Amino acid sequence: MTDPLSQSLRIAASGLQAQSLRLRVVSENLANSESAGSTPGSDPYRRRSVVFGAELDRLSGAEIVDVEKVVADPSAFRSEFQPGHPAADANGYVKMPNVNPIIELADMKQANRSYEANLQVIRQTRDMLAMTIDLLRGQ
DSSP states (O other), X not given: OOOHHHHHHHHHHHXXXXXXXXXXXXXHHHHTTTOOOSSTTOOOOOOEEEEEEEEEOTTTOOEEEEEEEEXXXXXXXXXXXXXXXXXXXXXXXXXXXXOOHHHHHHHHHHHHHHHHHHHHHHHHHHHHHHHHHHHHHHO
16 A cells, blocks of 8 residues: 555546546547438437446555446437438438537536546645655755
8 A cells, every 4th residue: 555645646647537538538429419320321420428437556555536438328319301411311301419519518517627626636746745855855
């Protein structure tokens, strides 16, 4: 087991990695929010989301954030009437991705805040380590 400051750094670093992946997935969802299939009846882009878990870090003895998997959202695709689109069915409807930009932006904001919180933990831990070193030098 390591000291609490090292544990704090390890926990915050795992949070940074997890939120970084989450931000990447949200960005992919937003980038593909209008990506329909290429042929009639084909499925469009399917929204993805990150599933988090906890894992025991043997090096530090702390529980850290772990990305268990990235999963596809099973919700239904929306349909839009676009008769001239190459993926339109016989009635002129195109299956569109199940991505809601408002939900994605809210998810992005939450991931960004979590990322910033983990950065703040790292900054404060670094400052505490620097102060400890300064105190030890003074003796």
